[in-house]
Amino acid sequence: MTMIKKLKENLFLTVVAVMYIAVFAINPSMGSASVKNSGYYIKEMLMIMPVIFILTALLDLWVPKEKIMQFLGRDAGAKGIFLSFVVGSISAGPIYAAFPMCVMLHKKGASIRNIVIILSSWAVIKVPMLLNEAKFLGPKFMAIRWVLTVAAILVFSWISDKVIKDEDLPGEVLTKPGLHVNRDACMGCSICANSAPALFEMQDKKAIVKNAHPEENDMALLQTIIQECPVHAIEYSEE
Amino acid sequence: MDIFTLAIWIGTLIFLALSFAKDKVKTKQALKMGLGMGKGMAGSVFTIIFAIGLILTLLPPAEIAGYVGKQSVLLATVVAALFGTITLVPAFIAFPLVGTLVDAGVSIVPSVAFLTTLTMVGVVTFPLEKKEFGIKFTAIRNGLSFLFAIVIALVMGVIM
Numbered sequence: 001m002t003m004i005k006k007l008k009e010n011l012f013l014t015v016v017a018v019m020y021i022a023v024f025a026i027n028p029s030m031g032s033a034s035v036k037n038s039g040y041y042i043k044e045m046l047m048i049m050p051v052i053f054i055l056t057a058l059l060d061l062w063v064p065k066e067k068i069m070q071f072l073g074r075d076a077g078a079k080g081i082f083l084s085f086v087v088g089s090i091s092a093g094p095i096y097a098a099f100p101m102c103v104m105l106h107k108k109g110a111s112i113r114n115i116v117i118i119l120s121s122w123a124v125i126k127v128p129m130l131l132n133e134a135k136f137l138g139p140k141f142m143a144i145r146w147v148l149t150v151a152a153i154l155v156f157s158w159i160s161d162k163v164i165k166d167e168d169l170p171g172e173v174l175t176k177p178g179l180h181v182n183r184d185a186c187m188g189c190s191i192c193a194n195s196a197p198a199l200f201e202m203q204d205k206k207a208i209v210k211n212a213h214p215e216e217n218d219m220a221l222l223q224t225i226i227q228e229c230p231v232h233a234i235e236y237s238e239e
Numbered sequence: 240m241d242i243f244t245l246a247i248w249i250g251t252l253i254f255l256a257l258s259f260a261k262d263k264v265k266t267k268q269a270l271k272m273g274l275g276m277g278k279g280m281a282g283s284v285f286t287i288i289f290a291i292g293l294i295l296t297l298l299p300p301a302e303i304a305g306y307v308g309k310q311s312v313l314l315a316t317v318v319a320a321l322f323g324t325i326t327l328v329p330a331f332i333a334f335p336l337v338g339t340l341v342d343a344g345v346s347i348v349p350s351v352a353f354l355t356t357l358t359m360v361g362v363v364t365f366p367l368e369k370k371e372f373g374i375k376f377t378a379i380r381n382g383l384s385f386l387f388a389i390v391i392a393l394v395m396g397v398i399m
Binding site: 057152 | 241243247250251255258266269270272273274275276277278279282285286287288289290291293295296297334338341347351354358359364366367370371372373375379383386387390394395398399
C-alpha cells in the first residue's frame with residue numbers, strides 16, 4: 001500500500017495530526033492546552049466505553065433476537081418507545097459510546113425509530129444530568145426543556161423511521177451462496193483472519209473472504225467465528 | 240465517576256459473573272467480541288477526542304458565547320446552534336456554561352439551541368457514525384436533531 005493511499009484512508013486522522021503539528025509550530029502553549037483538554041475527554045471515555053462494550057457483548061450473547069424484536073422492534077409500539085427512552089436516559093458517557101450498542105440492537109431486530117430514540121436521549125436527557133441542570137438553570141428551565149426535548153425526539157424519531165429503511169444501515173445485504181463479509185460493517189478487528197487464516201485475510205484494514213466455500217471440517221470453526229465477529233459482518237449460506 | 244456510571248459497572252460485572260458461571264466458553268467468546276469492538280472503534284474515538292481538544296482550545300465556548308450574545312436573537316440562535324454542532328462538551332460542563340450565559344443576559348433561545356446541538360449533533364463524530372450506521376441514517380439523524388434543536392429553543396423562548 002502506498003503512503004498516499006494510507007493517508008487517504010485515514011483522512012480525518014491525517015487532518016487532525018496536521019493541525020496539531022501546525023498549532024504546536026505556531027503557538028506551543030495552545031498545542032499543549034489542546035492535549036490537556038483531550039486528556040480530560042480520554043479519561044471520561046475510558047470510564048464508560050469498556051463497560052459498554054462488555055455489556056453490549058453480554059446482551060448480544062444472552063438476549064435472543066425474538067426478545068429484542070418483541071421489546072424494541074417495529075411492533076413493540078409505546079412499550080418499545082418508553083423502553084428506548086429509559087435505556088438512553090439512564091446511560092452515561094458521550095453519544096458515541098452508544099454506537100456499538102445501537103448497532104447490535106438494530107442487527108437483532110430493534111426498529112430504526114427506537115434506535116434514534118436511544119441515541120438522542122443518550123445525548124440530551126440524562127437522568128444524572130437533570131439535577132445539574134436544575135442547579136445551574138433552575139428547575140423550571142429544566143422541566144420545560146425536558147418535556148420539549150422528549151416531544152421533539154418523539155416527532156423526529158417518527159420521521160426518521162419513515163425516511164430510513166432498515167437496508168440503509170450497513171449489514172443488511174442479501175448474500176450469495178457461500179461465505180461473505182460485509183465490508184461496510186467490518187471494523188477491521190482481525191479476529192476472523194487470526195482464527196481462520198485459511199478462510200479470511202485482511203486487506204486495506206478490512207477482512208475479505210479467501211475461500212468462499214469452506215471444507216466440511218472447517219464448519220465448526222466458521223460458526224464460532226460468525227458468532228465472535230463484533231459487528232456480525234460475516235454471513236454464510238449454503239445454497 | 241458518577242453514581243450512574245458506577246451502577247453500570249457494577250451491574251455489568253455481576254452480569255459477567257453470572258454469564259461466566261453459566262457458560263464459560265460463550266462468555267469468553269463474548270469478551271473477545273467486546274475487545275474486538277473496542278479495537279475497531281479505538282482509532283476513530285481517539286481521533287475524535289483529539290479533534291475536540293483542539294477545537295475547544297481554538298474556539299473556547301466562552302468566547303463563542305460572548306460573540307453570540309451581541310447578535311440579534313434569530314441570527315444568534317442559528318449561529319449558536321451551528322457552533323454547538325462543531326464542538327462537543329460534556330453535559331456537566333455545558334450546563335454551568337449555559338447558566339453563565341443566561342445570567343450574563345444572553346437570551347434564552349440561543350442558549351438552549353447551543354445546549355441541544357452541543358450534545359446531540361456532532362460534526363466530529365460524523366465519520367464514526369457514518370461507519371457504524373451508514374451515510375443516510377447519519378445525515379438524517381444529525382439534520383433532524385439540528386432542526387429540532389432550533390424548534391425546541393424557539394418554543395422555550397415563547398414559554399419562558
